Amino acid sequence: MGNGIVRDVVAAITAGGRSSRFGSDKVLALWEGRPLLEHVAASLAACPLRLLIAPPGRYELPGWRNVPDTRPGEGPLAALEAALRTAQVEAGSIWVAFAGVDMPRLTPPYWEALAQARTPDASAILALDAAGRPQPLAALYHTALLPHVTARLDGGERRLRAAALPELTVTVPFHILQAVSPDALRNVNTPADLAALGEAGR
Ligand SMILES: Nc1nc2c(ncn2[C@@H]2O[C@H](COP(=O)(O)OP(=O)(O)OP(=O)(O)O)[C@@H](O)[C@H]2O)c(=O)[nH]1
Numbered sequence: 226m227g228n229g230i231v232r233d234v235v236a237a238i239t240a241g242g243r244s245s246r247f248g249s250d251k252v253l254a255l256w257e258g259r260p261l262l263e264h265v266a267a268s269l270a271a272c273p274l275r276l277l278i279a280p281p282g283r284y285e286l287p288g289w290r291n292v293p294d295t296r297p298g299e300g301p302l303a304a305l306e307a308a309l310r311t312a313q314v315e316a317g318s319i320w321v322a323f324a325g326v327d328m329p330r331l332t333p334p335y336w337e338a339l340a341q342a343r344t345p346d347a348s349a350i351l352a353l354d355a356a357g358r359p360q361p362l363a364a365l366y367h368t369a370l371l372p373h374v375t376a377r378l379d380g381g382e383r384r385l386r387a388a389a390l391p392e393l394t395v396t397v398p399f400h401i402l403q404a405v406s407p408d409a410l411r412n413v414n415t416p417a418d419l420a421a422l423g424e425a426g427r
């Protein structure tokens with residue numbers, strides 16, 4: 226990954242959604258001739274441990290370990306719990322780069338910019354979008370958050386933005402990310418979103 230700055234991060238792509246707005250499985254939808262899943266995976270290819278959070282056997286991604294949901298069908302916050310748990314078991318206390326499958330414009334420099342924003346106290350690093358809102362997908366989460374995430378899930382919470390503790394979260398300004406990785410936060414929810422993605426590198 227570029228200068229290798231995020232080699233100490235575990236990669237996790239969450240791909241267990243229903244694609245209900247897309248109308249067919251968006252994980253395998255093609256952009257520039259390759260499935261969305263492969264674009265996101267390419268942005269994290271340098272991470273030594275790579276996890277694909279999805280139902281067993283649904284997708285094959287060489288070099289990526291399939292990790293089933295601990296709470297199947299319960300959404301991306303539950304998928305983050307599965308990712309943090311596996312990362313902790315395999316690698317101990319560590320950062321996890323957590324990505325949606327539907328963000329094909331993510332790049333290694335995007336993740337490097339988040340990684341550079343890490344501080345000793347922080348447990349989440351979130352990008353700010355153009356409107357200044359923190360983005361819970363395509364973010365870094367530390368395994369230290371696992372008890373908090375589990376407790377929120379046990380309490381009925383399902384929103385991914387409940388994962389980060391505000392006082393322990395670092396945000397990265399939109400303009401910094403836009404400079405190194407244009408349109409990295411573009412998210413494909415509908416076929417129209419896919420058509421509007423444009424061309425890589427622009
Ligand atoms: N592992 C796992 N991933 C999920 C789950 N629900 C959503 N995701 C993933 O979370 C990311 C963001 O979710 P959405 O954009 O809402 O995707 P989606 O749920 O497939 O799409 P909609 O049905 O249209 O909401 C995508 O990468 C999804 O695949 C789940 O229950 N388990």
Ligand SMILES: [Mg+2]
Pocket residue numbers: 242243
């Ligand atoms: Mg959804």
